[in-house]
Amino acid sequence: MTRDLVLGGACLALAAGYYLMAAAIPESALSDAVGAQGLPKTYAVVLGALSLVLMFKSWKTRLTVLDHRVPILRVAGMLVIGIVYLAVVPWTGYILALAGLIAATTYYQGGGLNARVAAVALSGALFFWVLFVAVLGIPHPPGIWPSLF
Amino acid sequence: MLLFFTSILPAACAGVAWGILGGALPGISPSITMALLLPLTYTLDPTVAIVMLASTYVGAEYGGSIPAILIRTPGTNAAAATVTDGYAMKLQGRAGEALGISLYSGFVGGLFGLAVLVLLAERLSTLALAFTPQAYFALGVLGLSVIASLSRESLVKGLMAGVLGLMISTIGTDPVTGLTRFTFGSPELLSGIAPILVMVGLFAIGELLTQTGEPGVQAVPEPARIKFPGPAMWRRIALPQLIGSVIGTFEGVMPGGGGAVSSFLAYNEARRWSRRKEEFGHGSPEGIAAPEAANNTVACAALIPLLSLGIPSSNSAAVLLGGFLMHGLLPGPMLFVQSTDIVTGLYTGLLAANIAMVLLGYLIMGPCIWLVGRPKPYLMAFIYALVVSGVYAIETSEFQVGLALGFGVLGYAMRYFSVPLLPMVLGVVLGFMVESNYRRALVLSSGDHMTFVQDRISAVLLGLAFVFMAGSLVRHGLGAWRPRSGPGV
Numbered sequence: 001m002t003r004d005l006v007l008g009g010a011c012l013a014l015a016a017g018y019y020l021m022a023a024a025i026p027e028s029a030l031s032d033a034v035g036a037q038g039l040p041k042t043y044a045v046v047l048g049a050l051s052l053v054l055m056f057k058s059w060k061t062r063l064t065v066l067d068h069r070v071p072i073l074r075v076a077g078m079l080v081i082g083i084v085y086l087a088v089v090p091w092t093g094y095i096l097a098l099a100g101l102i103a104a105t106t107y108y109q110g111g112g113l114n115a116r117v118a119a120v121a122l123s124g125a126l127f128f129w130v131l132f133v134a135v136l137g138i139p140h141p142p143g144i145w146p147s148l149f
Numbered sequence: 150m151l152l153f154f155t156s157i158l159p160a161a162c163a164g165v166a167w168g169i170l171g172g173a174l175p176g177i178s179p180s181i182t183m184a185l186l187l188p189l190t191y192t193l194d195p196t197v198a199i200v201m202l203a204s205t206y207v208g209a210e211y212g213g214s215i216p217a218i219l220i221r222t223p224g225t226n227a228a229a230a231t232v233t234d235g236y237a238m239k240l241q242g243r244a245g246e247a248l249g250i251s252l253y254s255g256f257v258g259g260l261f262g263l264a265v266l267v268l269l270a271e272r273l274s275t276l277a278l279a280f281t282p283q284a285y286f287a288l289g290v291l292g293l294s295v296i297a298s299l300s301r302e303s304l305v306k307g308l309m310a311g312v313l314g315l316m317i318s319t320i321g322t323d324p325v326t327g328l329t330r331f332t333f334g335s336p337e338l339l340s341g342i343a344p345i346l347v348m349v350g351l352f353a354i355g356e357l358l359t360q361t362g363e364p365g366v367q368a369v370p371e372p373a374r375i376k377f378p379g380p381a382m383w384r385r386i387a388l389p390q391l392i393g394s395v396i397g398t399f400e401g402v403m404p405g406g407g408g409a410v411s412s413f414l415a416y417n418e419a420r421r422w423s424r425r426k427e428e429f430g431h432g433s434p435e436g437i438a439a440p441e442a443a444n445n446t447v448a449c450a451a452l453i454p455l456l457s458l459g460i461p462s463s464n465s466a467a468v469l470l471g472g473f474l475m476h477g478l479l480p481g482p483m484l485f486v487q488s489t490d491i492v493t494g495l496y497t498g499l500l501a502a503n504i505a506m507v508l509l510g511y512l513i514m515g516p517c518i519w520l521v522g523r524p525k526p527y528l529m530a531f532i533y534a535l536v537v538s539g540v541y542a543i544e545t546s547e548f549q550v551g552l553a554l555g556f557g558v559l560g561y562a563m564r565y566f567s568v569p570l571l572p573m574v575l576g577v578v579l580g581f582m583v584e585s586n587y588r589r590a591l592v593l594s595s596g597d598h599m600t601f602v603q604d605r606i607s608a609v610l611l612g613l614a615f616v617f618m619a620g621s622l623v624r625h626g627l628g629a630w631r632p633r634s635g636p637g638v
Contacts, residue, residue, distance in 0.1 A: 007566040011309055018316060021331060028326035032588050033596040036323040036330060039584050040316065047312045054305045071362040075561060078361045078533075082354075082554045085537060086547050094538075101537065102530040109361070111526030124531060128538050136177065136185055138542045 008055035012048055019044035081105055093143025094133070099125035156197045157494055161501035164201040166509055168208020173216055173224045175349045175539035179209035179408075179448075180464035187472060195476035196491050200498030202472045203452065206465045207502045210408060210448045211255040211510060214441055218247045219521045220532050222353035226344050227408025227444035229574050230416040232352055234429065234436030241432050244518055245376040250434050251441045252510040253378055254390050258442030259503035261394035262401065262449025267496055270453045280403055282589040283601050287610035288403060289583035292410045294614040295417040296572040297621035304622070307572045310563070314576020315583075317342055324585035325592070337548040344409070344578045346540060350553040351570050353536045355560020357529055362561075375514035378434070386438035389419035393442030400443070401450025403462065408447045409578050412440035413571075417617070449499060456480050456492065 022040035081104045089097035103121035107113045132138045164186070171182025183205045190198035213225030218235030231251065238247035293311065300307015320331045321341030332338040378386065393415035400411035419439030420429045429436050452469070454460040459481040461467035473480050478488060485492055521528060540553045563570055594600035601607050 003566055007306075007568070011313075018331075025323075025328060025330055028323075028328050030326045032325050032592045034588050034591060036326050036328045039587070040319045040330065043312050043316050043319070047309060047316070050305055050309045050312065054303075054309070057305065075358045075362045078358055079554060079558065082533070082537065082550070086550055086554075089547065098534050098538065102534050105530035105533050106526045109526035109529050111524065111530070120527060121530070124534060128534055131174075132538050132542060136171075136174075136542070139545060140538070140541060141547075 002058045004054050004058035008051045008058060012051035012055070015044045015048035015051060019048070077108055078105070081108060089141050089143075091144055093145055094140035095122075095125045095129050096143065097141075098128055156194060157200050157498045158501050158505075160193075160197045160201040161204040161498045162505045162509065164204025165208035165502050165505045168205035168210075169212035169215075169506075169509060169513065170208075171205070172209035172212025172228075174542070175216060175222050175224055175345065175353065175536060177224075177539065177542055178345065178464070179206055179213075179225055180468050181542075182209045183465055183468040183472075187468060187475070190472060191475060195478060196494035196498075198476060199469070199472055199478075199491060199495055200502070202469050203495060203499055204502035204505070206451075206469065207259055207445065207448045207499065208506060208509075209465075210444045211252065211441070211506055213444075214251040214255070214437075215248070215513075215517055216535075218251060218437070219244060219517060220353065221356045222532070222536065223345075223348050225408070225444075226348070226578060227412045227440070227447070229348050229352075229409060229571070229578075230412035230440035231437055233571065234431075234433045237430065237432035238434075238437070239521075243432065244521065245514070246378075246434070247432075247437055248510075248514050248518070249375050249377040250382070250386060250437045252375070252507060252514075254386065254393070254438040254441040255445040255510075256503055256507050257390045258394050258397055258445035259449060259499075259506065261442070262397060262446035263496070263499050263503065265398050265446075266449050266452055266456075266499070270457050279606060281604055281607070282586040282593065283604035283607035284403075284610065285586035286583060286590055287601065287604075287607040287614070288410070289579045289586065291610045291614040291617070292413060292579045293575060293583065294617040294621075295413050296575055297618050298417050298420065298624070299413075299571045299575070300569055302567060302569070306566075306568045310568050310570070311572035311576045314347075314573035314578075315580040317347065317573075317577050318580020319584070324581065325588050335548070337544075337546060341581065342552065342577070343543055343549075344574070346543060346549055346553050347556050347577045348574055349536055349540055350556020351560035351563070351573065353532065354553060354557025355564060355570075357533060357536075358557055358561040359564055360525075360529065375511060375518070382434060386434055388422060389415070389435040389439035390442040392418045392422065393439040394446045397443035397446025398450045401447035401462065402453050408444035408463075411443040411447050413575055415439040415443035421620070452495075456484060456495075457482060 019041060022037050022044060025037045028036065081101060085097050085101045088100070099121040102124045103113070103117055106117050106121065111117055129140070133140055167186055168179065168182055171177045172179060183202050186202060186205055190201055193201070209225065210227060213223055213228030214231045214235065216222040216224045217228040217231045218239055221232055221236040223229045223232055235247045235251065238244065296307055296311040297304060318341070320338055322339055323330055329339060396415045396418065397411045400414070416436060416439050419435050420426055423429065423435050425433065451462045451466045454462050455466045455470060459470070459479065461470045470480060478484065478491060536553065537550050540550050541547065543549055560570060590600055601611060
């Protein structure tokens with residue numbers, strides 16, 4: 001199976017799903033000639049047609065073979081770090097959660113886990129806190145700490 | 150003269166520094182950077198306050214290119230077109246050169262925009278009034294016509310990416326009826342998906358995931374200093390700068406045009422007129438010069454409809470309008486009669502801001518280049534931290550960070566399947582503008598599609614879009630008979 005065939009198939013499925021969802025958008029009394037469904041349906045049809053063209057070209061030429069493994073677990077690990085950050089930041093607060101993210105990413109990318117990494121992570125988190133919260137005034141989650149004191 | 154050295158010059162420098170900082174942070178747009186500064190200018194002299202806000206705009210437009218070149222993360226929407234060639238030069242160990250070209254081109258674009266502002270403000274302002282929904286729609290289509298030439302490896306894949314971008318732009322509230330579309334009941338999606346969120350996901354997080362999947366890829370050692378272009382490079386990038394400046398002028402004047410559209414159009418036109426087309430996408434200096442000149446021209450040209458008619462042509466211009474109103478000033482024709490000192494001060498301040506941009510840009514480049522030369526584990530960790538912090542800042546929402554992670558996965562998949570990223574970005578940026586104005590125009594014309602041809606500006610823009618697309622399709626057709634030159638953008 002070629003890479004383009006997989007891509008074409010996935011996009012064709014996406015176009016079909018998107019078309020069905022567009023068709024389910026209710027009509028409005030305020031609707032114009034095109035309507036809320038109009039352009040989404042058109043986009044879905046165009047994407048579907050382009051997917052078919054890609055699949056046909058792929059079937060005809062068979063140029064790019066799905067030949068090497070995707071390092072899916074390693075890539076997923078980076079995502080997990082981000083997801084864990086999102087899960088803990090409301091509880092631990094921005095600084096601790098960000099320090100954890102920096103330390104975990106550094107370790108995951110082969111930087112080891114030692115006192116130096118911990119110091120860099122904590123000072124990095126403090127730097128971002130100063131930049132975003134203290135200087136720019138953008139509130140980041142404080143965590144449970146304010147309620148304890 | 151005394152006022153210039155004691156008040157205007159420091160205000161311009163402070164505004165530019167603040168703007169570069171905000172522009173360089175993904176998620177903090179130029180308008181947000183200006184809005185954050187707005188309350189602080191309340192107690193200042195009106196001229197100084199307006200100069201500081203306008204200088205922030207100038208600095209932010211330039212600042213967006215720094216992360217675009219160094220970490221493949223556009224700091225602003227307008228910097229998305231700089232990513233491709235800027236980051237390619239960085240990978241070749243030419244980050245200092247790329248940053249120098251960006252800074253120099255931004256300076257040239259800024260001065261061009263200022264000259265146009267001073268000389269032609271009143272004449273060009275009439276263009277802003279002539280823009281109808283038909284013309285806005287045609288402007289969007291003209292922007293989308295660039296997709297074909299951005300899809301160098303595979304036209305089909307480029308078009309697919311563009312359509313996917315348009316589909317993403319339909320998420321949220323319908324612009325005419327107010328119905329919700331594709332929100333899956335989530336209130337966070339009601340206002341749609343911010344383009345910067347898509348860009349940060351596709352470029353920055355996608356790149357982090359790609360680098361994670363290819364642990365053997367090592368960063369090229371960086372030269373420690375910024376490198377300004379020499380005479381030979383000046384000559385080479387002069388034409389792209391001129392193209393970017395002219396496009397930036399017209400886009401800045403047109404309400405809704407903005408830096409992002411002008412950058413993409415300038416990139417496309419610079420490639421069309423270049424004698425080294427094959428270098429575009431692989432580290433072409435012209436690919437940096439044109440969009441950077443364009444978006445810095447926009448920062449000045451956007452003031453033309455604001456000062457002469459009181460019409461803000463972008464979010465940043467709207468914040469500046471807020472600054473004017475806060476100080477009891479009403480932009481419009483009478484501003485040039487009743488408040489000449491403000492107008493003269495603003496012009497002087499903008500000149501100072503462009504010079505300050507070069508000086509400050511030069512000073513901060515060294516530390517920036519040093520930072521990206523740090524060991525890969527630390528560098529990736531800090532980019533990850535910057536991205537999650539910046540994305541959270543857009544709407545102070547963890548949901549947005551999750552969405553950006555999702556777009557990161559999409560970016561990784563697109564790289565794996567060799568699908569170009571820029572057409573999708575273009576679709577997301579222009580989708581809402583195209584749909585809302587297409588439908589408004591049809592409502593106004595009782596559903597008659599001939600209205601797009603009857604409106605003169607619309608007809609010209611659609612004609613240009615047709616010529617651009619036809620030219621790209623012909624080139625693709627001819628290219629199919631020649632050996633491929635490399636991967637897409």
